Amino acid sequence: MSCKKVHELLPEWTEGSLAPEQRARIEEHAAACAGCSTLLKEARDAEVRMRGVFLQAADSVTLAPQFERKLVRELSTGVQPPSREAEQTGWFSFLRLALGAAVGLMLLGLLIWRLEPQPEGSGPKGNVTAQKAARATVAYVLADYEFREEGELVWDTIIYRTNVLDLRLWAKAEAKGTTSERRKKL
Amino acid sequence: MDAERFVAALRGGDAEAARELVEAYGNRLFRSACLLCGNYADAEDLTQETFLQAMRSVERFRGDSNIYTWLHGILLNLTRHHHRKRKWLVFGADAGNEERAEQPEAGHEMDLEAGGLALAEGLKKLSQAHREILVLRYYEQMKIGDIAEHLRISKGTAKSRLFYAVEKLRKQVPAEMNLFRDGGTEEKMKVVRR
Numbered sequence: 001m002s003c004k005k006v007h008e009l010l011p012e013w014t015e016g017s018l019a020p021e022q023r024a025r026i027e028e029h030a031a032a033c034a035g036c037s038t039l040l041k042e043a044r045d046a047e048v049r050m051r052g053v054f055l056q057a058a059d060s061v062t063l064a065p066q067f068e069r070k071l072v073r074e075l076s077t078g079v080q081p082p083s084r085e086a087e088q089t090g091w092f093s094f095l096r097l098a099l100g101a102a103v104g105l106m107l108l109g110l111l112i113w114r115l116e117p118q119p120e121g122s123g124p125k126g127n128v129t130a131q132k133a134a135r136a137t138v139a140y141v142l143a144d145y146e147f148r149e150e151g152e153l154v155w156d157t158i159i160y161r162t163n164v165l166d167l168r169l170w171a172k173a174e175a176k177g178t179t180s181e182r183r184k185k186l
Numbered sequence: 187m188d189a190e191r192f193v194a195a196l197r198g199g200d201a202e203a204a205r206e207l208v209e210a211y212g213n214r215l216f217r218s219a220c221l222l223c224g225n226y227a228d229a230e231d232l233t234q235e236t237f238l239q240a241m242r243s244v245e246r247f248r249g250d251s252n253i254y255t256w257l258h259g260i261l262l263n264l265t266r267h268h269h270r271k272r273k274w275l276v277f278g279a280d281a282g283n284e285e286r287a288e289q290p291e292a293g294h295e296m297d298l299e300a301g302g303l304a305l306a307e308g309l310k311k312l313s314q315a316h317r318e319i320l321v322l323r324y325y326e327q328m329k330i331g332d333i334a335e336h337l338r339i340s341k342g343t344a345k346s347r348l349f350y351a352v353e354k355l356r357k358q359v360p361a362e363m364n365l366f367r368d369g370g371t372e373e374k375m376k377v378v379r380r
Contacts, residue, residue, distance in 0.1 A: 017330070054221070054325040071204075
């Protein structure tokens with residue numbers, strides 16, 4: 001077994017989940033390799049210390065008896081009051097909605113501006129090798145915030161709804177002539 | 187607590203089963219929530235919400251799965267959602283409120299001894315993914331395979347995430363805590379990984 005393989009299997013070795021023969025091979029390697037021998041010892045010590053400090057931190061806190069009683073009461077009556085977070089959802093979803101709508105309108109404005117044919121004389125004169133034109137008709141864009149819980153899953157979504165995006169693009173590599181001539185063709 | 191009793195408690199109407207459920211899992215979930223979010227008030231909310239969510243999802247509980255692992259899965263999802271909301275709150279608040287949104291109220295901070303406090307402070311500075319894997323490994327004492335299953339990631343990802351999480355935590359906790367030795371395991375592993 002190589003040193004690299006020993007390092008790969010270190011978490012399984014420290015938790016004791018390796019098959020006996022794999023464990024024996026690691027220990028056999030460590031007996032002949034001073035670096036890996038130290039590594040295994042340090043990994044085991046670090047695991048013990050980390051578990052100790054996590055347990056120390058966690059076990060020093062306990063649920064307050066009145067909170068336990070409240071939980072039991074809620075579970076036994078089946079009442080499901082909104083949590084502190086749920087109470088905040090009113091103004092919070094409004095904030096999201098407003099932000100979502102603002103971003104949506106900005107994107108739409110940018111899209112229409114990019115697709116609008118440029119006024120005569122503003123672009124390069126002479127032959128144009130490619131021309132793009134578009135018409136966008138959007139009656140409305142609505143941003144909607146949706147919060148939904150399905151079992152263990154929590155859906156947290158911003159949805160943009162629009163009626164239609166009538167978008168037509170022309171790209172003619174051989175197109176020639178002025179912008180007004182091409183507009184007549186359209 | 188067996189699966190049948192657990193389901194009875196979650197269906198409501200059985201005060202004795204509800205009491206057994208809270209006694210069996212309440213504190214353990216609350217402690218895990220404290221490590222995951224760093225303060226009492228949020229941990230209480232998350233514990234309460236975990237039980238209520240479990241009541242709503244009781245039909246999805248398969249009797250053959252471990253009760254605590256199932257409850258802890260709900261807690262993890264709620265914690266992630268809680269952190270996402272917290273980020274939005276910070277984003278929505280003006281600059282003056284930013285500190286307040288990030289820092290829980292002083293009275294709600296976990297009251298711990300030095301080692302525990304340093305750990306809690308260190309954990310708060312890590313990403314949610316790193317905090318989760320450290321809590322699962324060192325508090326829940328899960329094996330790598332179980333962590334991978336619980337987080338729905340591969341074993342390789344779990345190992346690598348754990349390695350980097352430990353490395354990040356090491357930079358956050360004072361050296362005198364002696365959680366890690368200078369030039370110890372992590373340094374040697376880094377040399378091999380290069």
